[in-house]
Amino acid sequence: MLYLLRLEWKKIRKLASFRLFSVCYLILLPAILLTGLRFDELPPPINSNEVFFMFPTVWQYLGYIGNWLCFFFFGFLSIVVVTTEHSYRTMRQNIITGLSRQQYFLSKFYLIVVVSLLAALYYALCGFTIGYLNTEAIYWHKVWQHADYIPRYFLMCFGYMAFGLFLGFMIRRTGIALFLYLAYIMFIELILRWGVHLQIAEHRSMHFYPMNAVEDLVSLPFMEMADEFTSKYGFSIYLQPLEASITVLVYSGLFLYLAYWRVTRSDL
Amino acid sequence: MNVLRINGLTKRYGRITAVDELSLEVEQGMAYGILGPNGSGKTTTLGMVLDITHPDSGSFEWFEGQYGSDARRHVGALLETPNFYPYLNAVDNLGIVAHIKQVKAPRFDELLKLVNLYERRSSRFRTYSLGMKQRLAIASAMVGDPEVLIFDEPTNGLDPQGIAEIRNTLQRIAETGKTIIMASHILDEVEKVCSHVAIIKNGHLLASGTVGAIISDDFLVEVAAEDMPGLQAAFQTDSRIKKAELQEDGTLLLHLENETPAAAINEWAFSKGHTLSHLRIVKKSLEAEFLEITANQ
Numbered sequence: 399m400l401y402l403l404r405l406e407w408k409k410i411r412k413l414a415s416f417r418l419f420s421v422c423y424l425i426l427l428p429a430i431l432l433t434g435l436r437f438d439e440l441p442p443p444i445n446s447n448e449v450f451f452m453f454p455t456v457w458q459y460l461g462y463i464g465n466w467l468c469f470f471f472f473g474f475l476s477i478v479v480v481t482t483e484h485s486y487r488t489m490r491q492n493i494i495t496g497l498s499r500q501q502y503f504l505s506k507f508y509l510i511v512v513v514s515l516l517a518a519l520y521y522a523l524c525g526f527t528i529g530y531l532n533t534e535a536i537y538w539h540k541v542w543q544h545a546d547y548i549p550r551y552f553l554m555c556f557g558y559m560a561f562g563l564f565l566g567f568m569i570r571r572t573g574i575a576l577f578l579y580l581a582y583i584m585f586i587e588l589i590l591r592w593g594v595h596l597q598i599a600e601h602r603s604m605h606f607y608p609m610n611a612v613e614d615l616v617s618l619p620f621m622e623m624a625d626e627f628t629s630k631y632g633f634s635i636y637l638q639p640l641e642a643s644i645t646v647l648v649y650s651g652l653f654l655y656l657a658y659w660r661v662t663r664s665d666l
Numbered sequence: 667m668n669v670l671r672i673n674g675l676t677k678r679y680g681r682i683t684a685v686d687e688l689s690l691e692v693e694q695g696m697a698y699g700i701l702g703p704n705g706s707g708k709t710t711t712l713g714m715v716l717d718i719t720h721p722d723s724g725s726f727e728w729f730e731g732q733y734g735s736d737a738r739r740h741v742g743a744l745l746e747t748p749n750f751y752p753y754l755n756a757v758d759n760l761g762i763v764a765h766i767k768q769v770k771a772p773r774f775d776e777l778l779k780l781v782n783l784y785e786r787r788s789s790r791f792r793t794y795s796l797g798m799k800q801r802l803a804i805a806s807a808m809v810g811d812p813e814v815l816i817f818d819e820p821t822n823g824l825d826p827q828g829i830a831e832i833r834n835t836l837q838r839i840a841e842t843g844k845t846i847i848m849a850s851h852i853l854d855e856v857e858k859v860c861s862h863v864a865i866i867k868n869g870h871l872l873a874s875g876t877v878g879a880i881i882s883d884d885f886l887v888e889v890a891a892e893d894m895p896g897l898q899a900a901f902q903t904d905s906r907i908k909k910a911e912l913q914e915d916g917t918l919l920l921h922l923e924n925e926t927p928a929a930a931i932n933e934w935a936f937s938k939g940h941t942l943s944h945l946r947i948v949k950k951s952l953e954a955e956f957l958e959i960t961a962n963q
Contacts, residue, residue: 401765404765405762408758408762408765411760412754412758414753486749486751487749487751488749488751490718491749491750491825492762492766493671493718493745494718494738494743494745495739495763495766495767496736496738496739496741496767497766498735499717561681665713665718
């Protein structure tokens, strides 16, 4: 495993998009939350900007920002690391040089696991630091109250990256894969869920779509609209964290299996 | 030792059969040329033995199976175009190859000097000219000193000076006794670098054997008589004959400058006191065949 991870590191260390995406993530994750400093008074139900930075709610707000950042930067990264190796024909050369197809696939799999882990660790670090500096009285049970957001955050990032890997291996073209990734998450799945599924059956099964489950792992902290939805349809707009986790694991497993199947079967 | 054994390898793309029941064997120390026009199945064949193309049927075996599925780590190969990470420099790119092959102490400086890239070792691959890319590919194939080197059209797209440089490099490698497999559509290139050759067309093997026997410019005649050493001695001293060499099958191969009728050769032998039991004009047929198939591309 270390052999494959070191290989990936040699490859992406000087990759421009990897550097750009990492720096953007590292800066933007705390920076966007801190722009909340400029809004002292907020409309209800938030009222004050303090909740952004205090335990335990800092986990939710920071997590929501991270959700968007992981969706963009790490989702894109997982596509780019696969499709560029196709366009440079370096995947083919890796196999000729001696890597097996299984090893090649595993190297990408390990990469997204490690990137997701590091992203979640950084989220935890930012959350602790911001929370610690902005909470007047620190009660440890308050700090840990939403700390389950950290593993959920990891799974969220992994879910986006597994989907990206799947698209990268299936489609092979950077532009088309990125477009489909954005289009599916931002439009296609929404149309399927709200425009098709909900019209056919008003049932909470409409939430069990792969990218919705990923988003619900670290979801929108504003509850107003959620209550409205619940009173109208009789079920929550969100998946329970456990439901979301299992759904993400099942879909990610499926995506990764299909990507693996493609790698081992196709001519390069 | 048998380095590569290909047995009835077949690859179809839809209705086109790119490689059709191809069998050949490469022994250790050979410089083996696979000669054929573009689209004859050379790259497809190499792709299959390197595991990037799945064969429809047939099999192949590296090193008599002694390395199992790890065999590619003992082979240095360059297929079609040089494929490297454009944003990495020469040393970083070779570093990835060495990492995959698990080479403990790779001697990059030495290799880069061999292919004249040492001065540009810190430039990114994307800034290289085609000739430099091709030379880096040769260096990359040699990382870890693999037992076999595979080159596919190594001089494709190069200017005459580049072609000469690459050929010199390949000849130097071949002279060290390393096993080389080279695919090419250029007769001259194979003749200069290789000791053995297989000619393929439309995925079929047309002929294989030593380069001397198959594609020399000489007019070749195969003869045999009861007293073979005597026959050889007689012809070796004959000024009309450039070379007389004993072949593995026991016949004697005569190299002549010009086309000569069989009757004349028979007469020469008879005048030296030998009655030929076998006489066959080998030469022009294969040469003519190859020129014909390359002319048709």
